Amino acid sequence: MTADVVVLGLGYVGLPLAQEAARAGLSVIGFDINDAVVNGLNEGRSHVDDLSDDDIAELLRHGFRATTDESAIAEADAAVICVPTPLAEDGGPDLRPVISATRTIARQLHPGMLVVLESTTYPGTTEEVVRPILEEGGLVAGRDFALAFSPERIDPGNPVYGMKNTPKVVGGLTPECTDRAAAFYGRFVDTVVPAKGTREAETAKLLENTYRHINIALVNEMARFCHELGIDLWNVIEMAKTKPFGFQAFYPGPGVGGHCIPIDPNYLSYNVRARLGYPFRFVELAQEINATMPAYVARRAQDILNEDSIAMRGSTILMLGVTYKPDIADQRESPAVPLAKQLMRMGAEVRYHDPNVATWDVNGTELTSVTDLDEALASADLTLLVQNHKTYDVDALAASAKRFFDTKGVVTAPGAHRL
Template sequence: MKKSLVVIGQGYVGLPMALRAAEKGFDVVGLDTNGAVVEALNSGVSHIDDVSDEQLNRGLAGGYRAATDAATIGDADVVVVCVPTPLSADGGPDLRPVEAAARAIGEHVRPGTLVVLESTTYPGTTEEVFTPLVVGDILIPGVDVFIAFSPERIDPGNERFGVQNTPKVVGGLTPECGHRAREFYAEFVDTVVEAKGAKEAEMAKLLENTFRHVNIALVNEMVRFSHELDIDLWDAIECAATKPFGYMAFRPGPGVGGHCIPVDPSYLSHRVKAQLGYAFRMVELAEEINTAAPLYVATRIWQALNERRIAVNGAKVLLVGVTYKANISDRRESPADPLAKRLVELGAELSYYDPYIAEWQVEGASGLHLRSAEDLSAAARDADLVVLLQAHRDIDLKTLAHESTTVLDTRGVMPPGKSVSRL
């Protein structure tokens, strides 16, 4: 008999995992509150970059279906929660989606079910917030219902690592909860690592992303004074990266974006301040530096135009690649937004090119709605300055350098030439 799995949340985390479980023989229901998304999924139309329509249709033929009815939870052997946890106004995670999922589980869950929270949050959430809503006053965690936390590690656009070959960390409220979670994931994930408990698993996720946040801030700070000192920081990084131990290469850019790096460390900072009363200074400094990175890019744009005796007010500036990372259509927290907002404030005539984004409503800039240029070469020739923000694989960097009068390369990937300057 097939094991039954319900995955709550069918976004970039929940959908790939649901399809992988279906591939390994689970009877899977992808539960989502968005009726349009559910209808599209059941029609074989994917809404995320990492799942093709072909993969989705294979899943539909092999045991996957999408639904909006929470009553399906009552038939599940395992329930996994993959709902978003955006930042709230006070800097902590907005747990309302997690709480809603937990209440729905509590209303329908049957004894013996394994329930796993994957949504990123601060340490203690699984035990203090999620579990009470699931078990209520009747069920006992670790006896009637088995509850664990397992941080999502999806990297959108990563063609090398996916659900199967990315090691999975699990931490249970009790040892038995942890063992059951490990056994569940081991059925479709190559490597499963069992943490001491749920808090340790929650902390592991925040540690991973705080590590990246801080080190990106380090090089984003260094690129500023390296430019002033006439040092090619990218060359220095490549040299440092030849050391086979004790060093990991991070590279500067126009800022951080996406669902994790600019958001997750704030959960930990908020928790430390709220519960212990003091600041997590490393995270706060990293956030300050990385948030300022797009404004530094705007300053470099002003300098590049000024060197050619062109005023930024009225200058034609073309932004190339406005998603938060290369080769995906995800624009969450993209540094292109604050950069565009600042350039418009300075009076620049802004345009953009991105093969993944046909239209762009710039966050924070009321009324600024743009359409992607159709011909990159023509747009580059028409611009006073081209700014490379994301080097999508579909963008011919050599042609871009040739067609542009001046390019500001914020990623350090353009071929060298008279028209190209690095951040």
């Protein structure tokens, strides 16, 4: 073998994995079906927030190479699948990328190889979907090759926790498979945590995100009735945080976004319904609450305008920040999109500003970030803070705006409205 590992899928999960493995001295090949991604990486260009062009240059110096040639997979001792699993129409994961990557590995599978799935999915995928495909050529998982699941825990934009210092859960098809996968990750991850098996590892990831999903829904629902009762929920949360045990703070917002929270809990709900025939009620209620937050924020915006006898129809609303997290360019599942659509349906002219997003597609309409923020603030009937990027001086922005609606609970300027 000429490579320690081949990483299939060179996005926000696969690239950080390749980076840490290469830094630890492993020989790494990156495989992707996207020619532009592969060519860009081989020329030293990054396409993800967490890695700069300098990081890619370092990766290349360590011997990393990206390729669209699947025969390179046969050169590796281990293959790690890091492809996306978007939400399918039936509420479950769209496994087509996983199936395609697995078939690609199956054509190059050799005795002694380790195959690990990192893509988030429902419990049973590794054993029931990935394993049969890999075994079609006659090799048997757990005997001729090792098979495991290790959930990705990448948090884009997190300055503290990354691939190396975030504990890595690993669950193998057999105890021996777990040991093999744990030894592999132990070469470049500080802490490896063995799971009982693949299903436990798959479910652990879903529990992590379902926990957040449900608690965000709790505070989102509280935001609605606290507003009606004249209670400052943001202050309530700060007070609750003073308890040194038994409480973890979650915060309301215009909706949930990203690759995990709005999507992953649905995989668990889908699996429960499909296999057991009854709903996972906590998840479905949380989804209902969180999915309606953009519409709620739009109604609150309408109320703010109505207080000054201004109709939503024909008004100009400036949205600040359209990414799903602060200080990154990632827009996946950002609540800014359904919020903008709702405002447009209500007749508003929507403009936006985001230092990380030059152009923004909303329902087929391409918007361009305003270049003169001061002018945009002065002319907008309402300025709506959707994402609090660190470059924003929120109180100064609120002071310059005609009306300011803060959905992130950070403004202290008098006269501004908060969710």
